[in-house]
Amino acid sequence: MSVNILHQSLISPSPLSSGEVRPSLPLTFFDLMWINYSPVERLFFYQYPYSTSHFLDFHLPIFKSSLSVALSTFYPLAATIRRRRSDGVFEISTTDSDSVTLTVSEYEGAADDFLAISGDHSRPVEKLLVLISRLPISQEEQPLLAVQVTLFPNYGLCLALAVHHAACDGFSSMQFVQLWSAAAASGLRLDRLNPGLPTPVMDRTVIPDPRSLYLQIEKDVLDERAKEKMVTSGISGEVFAATFSISAPEIGRLKKRVQGMAAKQGMSGFHCSSFVISLAYSWICMLKTRCITDGDGAAHVLFAVDWRRRIRPEIPANYYGNCIGPCFVKCNAEELLAKDGILVACAAIGKGIKELGDDVHESLDGLSDSIPELPTWRPLTVAGSPKMGVYQTDFGWGKPRKVEVLSNRETGAVALAESRDGEGGIEIGVILPEEDLKAFAKHFAAGRDW
Numbered sequence: 001m002s003v004n005i006l007h008q009s010l011i012s013p014s015p016l017s018s019g020e021v022r023p024s025l026p027l028t029f030f031d032l033m034w035i036n037y038s039p040v041e042r043l044f045f046y047q048y049p050y051s052t053s054h055f056l057d058f059h060l061p062i063f064k065s066s067l068s069v070a071l072s073t074f075y076p077l078a079a080t081i082r083r084r085r086s087d088g089v090f091e092i093s094t095t096d097s098d099s100v101t102l103t104v105s106e107y108e109g110a111a112d113d114f115l116a117i118s119g120d121h122s123r124p125v126e127k128l129l130v131l132i133s134r135l136p137i138s139q140e141e142q143p144l145l146a147v148q149v150t151l152f153p154n155y156g157l158c159l160a161l162a163v164h165h166a167a168c169d170g171f172s173s174m175q176f177v178q179l180w181s182a183a184a185a186s187g188l189r190l191d192r193l194n195p196g197l198p199t200p201v202m203d204r205t206v207i208p209d210p211r212s213l214y215l216q217i218e219k220d221v222l223d224e225r226a227k228e229k230m231v232t233s234g235i236s237g238e239v240f241a242a243t244f245s246i247s248a249p250e251i252g253r254l255k256k257r258v259q260g261m262a263a264k265q266g267m268s269g270f271h272c273s274s275f276v277i278s279l280a281y282s283w284i285c286m287l288k289t290r291c292i293t294d295g296d297g298a299a300h301v302l303f304a305v306d307w308r309r310r311i312r313p314e315i316p317a318n319y320y321g322n323c324i325g326p327c328f329v330k331c332n333a334e335e336l337l338a339k340d341g342i343l344v345a346c347a348a349i350g351k352g353i354k355e356l357g358d359d360v361h362e363s364l365d366g367l368s369d370s371i372p373e374l375p376t377w378r379p380l381t382v383a384g385s386p387k388m389g390v391y392q393t394d395f396g397w398g399k400p401r402k403v404e405v406l407s408n409r410e411t412g413a414v415a416l417a418e419s420r421d422g423e424g425g426i427e428i429g430v431i432l433p434e435e436d437l438k439a440f441a442k443h444f445a446a447g448r449d450w
Contacts, residue, residue, distance in 0.1 A: 001113075001127045003105035003150055006056070010099035011064055011147075014072035022075045022098075027090040027166065028204055029213040029364070030307075030322035034165035035081065035090065035142075036224050039135040040173070040383070041407040042390070043128065044159040045118035046397045052106050052151045062184055063395070064102065067147070069188065070180035071100060074200060074320065077176060081142040081166055090218070092144070092167065103133045103148040114152035118402040120243040122437055125409050128241065132406065135162040139225060142166070156401065169322045171306060174388045175200060185396040200320035207315070207323070211361045239409055241431045243402075244444050248424030251277055254342070261343040272346045275386060275416070276353075278426045279303065280345035282414045283380055285443040287336055289436055292378045299333040300379035302326055305353060306387075307360050325360055327352045328379070342447075381413040384429075391420045405429055 016022065027035070048055070071078045078098040084091050107113065117127060133148040144167040148160045163173050179197055246254075251274050258277065262270035272280075283301050286292075292299065304324040308315040315323055329352040335344045356363050383405050384390070390403040405415035409431045419425030430440055 007104040012099040025092040028207040045402040048157040066183035074176040077145040114155040132160040198318040302379040303382035383413040383415040386418040
């Protein structure tokens with residue numbers, strides 16, 4: 001599978017008025033945690049029943065102009081990360097020449113392959129990688145965003161974004177995409193934009209650091225860079241991607257089942273969210289598939305928690321940057337694989353979230369002591385969130401047919417998103433070697449008698 005590059009251009013933020021500047025932004029400890037990680041790669045597939053020439057002549061100009069408009073608000077994405085010469089602090093460094101590379105390509109196979117490529121069934125990841133512009137990795141000046149559009153003439157198109165995680169978390173990156181898509185869909189009539197799209201807050205002083213977490217994390221970051229050490233999934237060779245779904249009624253039935261099990265065991269007031277249920281079920285299916293445990297027979301899961309509403313004083317919901325922290329959960333693998341394993345998993349995940357409290361500094365203090373253990377724990381990790389609204393991105397072509405995360409091929413993470421039908425279900429994206437993916441699908445289907 002290959003694509004033919006038709007167009008490349010550098011898109012800059014809209015020009016500033018005389019005397020205005022776009023300030024550089026120092027990284028917070030939340031940002032710095034992600035600086036040695038691979039970019040987040042997300043694909044948005046849209047039905048697009050028009051020719052390539054139609055896109056180039058009619059839609060590309062608005063697409064580029066609306067990207068420029070969105071970058072004028074979310075200007076850090078057009079900048080680069082470097083260390084300040086004065087004190088060595090990592091910062092998003094802005095210049096007058098900041099820009100983002102936009103690539104437009106055309107799929108060289110049969111255009112109706114779009115339907116298969118954007119499906120939920122198992123597909124070789126190798127076929128999807130050509131749809132993404134790889135973001136260069138640099139320790140000197142790290143670019144933060146690359147954009148590629150691939151056209152499948154008269155069938156559809158794929159918009160692929162590679163975003164460096166140190167620039168922002170998924171909630172912030174989706175604020176950017178939602179503004180961009182709204183500007184494009186309105187034909188650049190900015191007065192028609194959804195008033196529910198607030199201006200992002202860039203002020204880094206809203207993130208307090210009384211325990212000098214930045215300095216702790218900076219030491220770990222520099223040590224990792226010196227050793228060229230990264231946490232990986234242990235997955236190698238050819239891998240395949242597939243998406244599994246749990247509908248809202250299925251989630252409701254599973255919640256009822258788990259709550260009934262909890263009542264029988266005297267666990268009063270037991271509550272679990274759709275996120276907890278979906279993650280617990282995915283964790284058990286993955287454990288049955290790959291049976292990854294540490295030396296003590298325990299299985300681990302690691303997921304991000306949004307701290308915007310947890311920190312006191314509360315961080316603005318529209319804060320731009322990273323404001324997520326890790327939640328580690330550990331369970332005995334035999335208990336997870338037992339008859340009541342779903343209850344064990346839900347209870348452990350729920351407890352892990354509850355115990356975070358509202359002091360992120362206490363939660364993260366000493367995190368560096370846990371990082372060396374990650375390779376031996378080999379936790380299941382989670383990308384995305386059902387709260388991001390990835391299916392609410394309409395550039396004027398309708399909502400996406402499919403949204404997929406590909407960067408989890410680097411980490412072995414499961415990717416969670418809201419259901420595309422908007423009715424409360426959850427999609428679970430998985431990337432595994434072919435035989436493992438078949439086993440996961442078998443376990444996922446076998447446990448659905450709820």
